[in-house]
Every structure is written in structure tokens, then in C-alpha cells.
Amino acid sequence: MSHDAHEQNDSIFKVGINLTLACLLASAVIAGTYALTAPVAAKSKIELDNKARKELVADAEDFKAIDGKKGWFAALKNGKVIAYVVPTESKGYGGAIEMIAAVSTEGKVIDYAILKFNETPGLGDKADKPEFRKRFVGKEAHDLEVVKVPSDKNIQALTGATITSRAVTKGIKEAAEEVTAFVATQKK
Numbered sequence: 001m002s003h004d005a006h007e008q009n010d011s012i013f014k015v016g017i018n019l020t021l022a023c024l025l026a027s028a029v030i031a032g033t034y035a036l037t038a039p040v041a042a043k044s045k046i047e048l049d050n051k052a053r054k055e056l057v058a059d060a061e062d063f064k065a066i067d068g069k070k071g072w073f074a075a076l077k078n079g080k081v082i083a084y085v086v087p088t089e090s091k092g093y094g095g096a097i098e099m100i101a102a103v104s105t106e107g108k109v110i111d112y113a114i115l116k117f118n119e120t121p122g123l124g125d126k127a128d129k130p131e132f133r134k135r136f137v138g139k140e141a142h143d144l145e146v147v148k149v150p151s152d153k154n155i156q157a158l159t160g161a162t163i164t165s166r167a168v169t170k171g172i173k174e175a176a177e178e179v180t181a182f183v184a185t186q187k188k
Contacts, residue, residue, distance in 0.1 A: 050062075052100070052113060053073060053075065053085045053100075053102070055111075055113070056085055056100065056101075056102035056111045056112070056113060057075040057082070057085060057102045057110055057111075059075075059077050059082060060075035060076060060077055060082060060083065061076055061077050061078070062075075062076045063085065064076060066084070069086075070087075071086065071087035071100075072085070072087075072182075073086075075102070081105060082104070082105065083102050083103060083105060083110055084102070084103050084105070084182070084183075085100055085101070085102045086100065086101055086103065086175050086178060086179060087100055088100070088112075088171040088172065088174055088175040088178075089171060090167040090168065090170045090171035090174075091167055092117060092118075092119050092124060092127075092163060092164045092167035093119055093124050093161070093163040093164050093167070094117065094118035094119045094120065095117070095118050096116070096117070097114060097116070097119070097127075097167050097168060097171060098114070098115040098116040099112050099114050099115060099168070099172070099175075100112065100113050101171070101175035101176070103175055103179040105179075105183050106140075107140050107141065107176055107179060107180035107183065108138050108139065108140055108176075109136040109137060109138065109139050109140075109144070109176055110137065111133060111136070112133060112136065112168075112172055112175075113128075114127065114128045114168070119161065119164045120160075120161065120164075123158065123161040123164070124158070124161040124163070124164035126158050126161065127158060127161065127164050127165065132158060132165075132168075135155050135156060136155065136169075136172055139176075140176060140180075141173050141176040141177045141180060143155075144169050144172060144173035144176065145169070146162065146165050146166045148162070155169050
């Protein structure tokens with residue numbers, strides 16, 4: 001092997017070692033950063049999620065995760081459960097509509113928030129507006145039926161967005177039914 005070839009192999013070897021060391025160092029920095037920021041990010045997410053829940057259940061002082069119920073939270077006031085905030089999903093005109101619904105311990109809808117949907121702008125997207133959401137307040141599962149003619153008892157469909165109206169109503173109705181069934185098991 002010539003002297004030049006030997007130097008070239010040494011040079012490639014040194015570059016390889018330097019790259020390996022750089023990768024190890026970068027990995028250590030990333031791992032260290034994650035270890036420091038992950039708890040902060042998790043705490044921030046909990047605070048943001050609690051803020052969203054608080055917007056649905058204004059009287060709540062705190063929220064506690066329900067064991068065995070993924071995404072379920074009990075809204076607490078003076079240490080007592082006053083409502084449940086639960087995830088729900090339904091299929092709308094533009095696909096899946098993901099929501100969280102706040103339901104009282106008596107099974108009455110308090111409010112809901114749409115987390116993700118792809119409904120028609122100017123029509124179906126009105127399902128997220130206060131004017132439509134207030135139609136649900138105080139209603140129990142058996143009242144959550146969509147009607148086209150205005151009614152105090154049921155949910156009047158959004159003009160031009162009956163499919164979205166039905167999908168949102170179905171999701172909220174299922175949440176109210178699930179909460180009612182869960183509350184019944186807690187009383188035993």
C-alpha cells in the first residue's frame with residue numbers, strides 16, 4: 001500500500017470517527033433537551049386542555065382524569081363532581097367531526113367544542129358557533145334530535161347543513177348517553 005493510500009485511509013477513518021462523535025453529541029443534546037422540556041410541555045398541554053375544559057364548564061375549579069375512560073375528565077367544584085367532559089366523534093359531510101362535550105351529572109348538555117372537522121365553509125362550519133351550540137344547552141339525550149322546523153325541545157338544523165347538524169347532534173347525544181350510563185354506575 002502506498003503512503004498516499006495509507007494517508008487517505010487514515011483520513012477516511014478520522015472523518016468517520018468525527019461523524020460518529022458528532023452524532024453521539026447531537027443525540028445527547030437532543031435527549032437532554034427532551035428530558036428538560038418534555039415535563040414542561042406536558043404541563044403546558046394539561047394547562048391548555050384544562051383551559052379548554054374550563055371554557056365548557058365555567059363553574060369547575062379543577063378537572064380530574066377518569067380511570068379506565070380514555071379522554072374523560074370529571075369537572076370538580078368544592079371537591080364534588082359537577083359535570084363530565086368527554087370526547088366524542090361523528091361523521092359529517094366533510095368527514096370525521098371530533099368534539100369534546102360537557103355533560104352535567106344529571107345528563108344535561110352544558111356545551112361542546114369541535115376539535116377537528118372539515119365541513120363546508122359558511123354552512124357546516126357554523127356548527128362550531130355559539131348560536132348553534134346554545135341550542136344544545138340543558139337538553140338531555142332524548143331531546144337531541146334534529147328537526148327542520150324550529151322547536152324548543154329539539155335541535156333545529158343549520159340552514160344548508162342538515163348532515164353536519166345531524167352529525168354533531170349524534171356525537172353530543174352519544175356523549176350524553178355515555179355520561180348518564182356512567183353516572184348510574186357510580187351511584188351503585
